[in-house]
Amino acid sequence: MPDQPRSADAPRVDPADIERAAALLDAGQLVAFPTETVYGLGGDAQSPDAVARIYAAKGRPANHPVIVHLPPGGDPRYWAADWPEAAQKLVDAFWPGPLTLIVKRHPRIPDAVSGGQDSVGLRCPSHPVAQALLAAFSARRGGQGGVAAPSANRFGHVSPTTAQHVRDEFGPSIHVLDGGPSDVGIESTIVDLSRGFPALLRPGHVTPDDIARVLGEAPRLPDGSDATAPRASGTLKAHYAPRTPLALLPFDLLEPLLAARTADEPVALVARASRAGAWASAPGVRFVAAPEDPQAYARELYRLLRALDRANVARILIEKLPETIEWIAVNDRLGRAAAAFEAQE
Known part of the structure; x- marks a missing residue:
């Protein structure tokens, strides 16, 4: 429970x-x-x-x-x-x-x-x-x-x-x-x-x-193939999005984006401290250490996105989380937030 x-x-x-x-x-x-x-x-x-x-x-x-x-x-x-x-x-x-x-x-x-x-x-x-x-x-x-x-x-x-x-x-x-x-x-x-x-x-x-x-039985998980499922709140592909452009990628794919930033376009980086390395203190990078616990991450997620919307950054870069059942809810929200900007890539 x-x-x-x-x-x-x-x-x-x-x-x-x-x-x-x-x-x-x-x-x-x-x-x-x-x-x-x-x-x-x-x-x-x-x-x-x-x-x-x-x-x-x-x-x-x-x-x-x-x-x-x-x-x-x-x-x-x-x-x-x-x-x-x-x-x-x-x-x-x-x-x-x-x-x-x-x-x-x-x-x-x-x-x-x-x-x-x-x-x-x-x-x-x-x-x-x-x-x-x-x-x-x-x-x-x-x-x-x-x-x-x-x-x-x-x-x-x-x-x-x-x-x-x-x-x-x-x-x-x-x-x-x-x-x-x-x-x-x-x-x-x-x-x-x-x-x-x-x-x-x-x-x-x-x-x-x-x-x-x-x-006593596992629920069917959402995989995009359940055509008979009723529509439900918060299940559109793009949802929960900040107004600042957001990208959700594995950390090794975030690094080229960090390297390509310009001096007049600061970015926010949300990642685990163990992965951030020198990027955590790089000029023009507003680093936020991501919670390691799924429940703590969920509790802070929307507050964090709203705060970064007010932080005068050009883009929010978020490290993709493990694809495990413990992270399914946070991954769902982050994925829908990122989907709002995918067409702009």
Whole structure:
């Protein structure tokens, strides 16, 4: 099992602010709130108008589904046309936590949250501020309220892991609950259970090995060949990208790029200290020592990319990480960030 996120240590939010945020959601407005993964931009999941406001604020394609967040004790069966035994096993093992399950959507649920598909993504976050908000909103809906919430950033950009990141994206137009930095730092694992077998659509803190131990079978891994997979949040080829051009390459292929830099075009280098050598102190190179631990790397990734966007560098060069199961989630995010710039090479 993965270590539990540490969001219980998050700053306390005034209960009155929680109620104000729940009232805004109840009125069809949007609220940004912390989860243990990243900050979400939330709206009433059963209101097509509220969900449309999420898409408009983010600039998100209308066919790209969002995830419905439920409070602890919320009933996922209310949202599902079918609730497989595997879903309950994963809920018992990982909820509340950074795991999203895709199941068949109940007809009572508007298709706006699923991009027109017959499935829906459900998750119960572990962050105490998220739980308080979700519980307050659900209480206003007779115990069956859910909040649709993709990451609180412009579509395709780096996800936010602090309240300030959200304010940087949207200014004062969005009400933000500040629950401190996100502990996991990357989006939830997404497992599809809508087709009779488990399939990993997006890697995250809950690993394929964790899922296999609970289900007794390994989920299918994303390899680009699963043509029947439902569309899911954060699975486009280019995503999670900074505004500064980014290249992701093995270190020996980064060195020619470092050598070719010009004096008036400083670059950022993100690599393991053991590989950086003299490049770590080379003029015009802003060196960042990459964490050696996958969970620590994930926790710092988006904060680092946002900081480098403000660092006045011409390019971000990142050392490619080991192709092992431990690194699958960080590799996924870095690969999608780099893909946003591949056509420009």
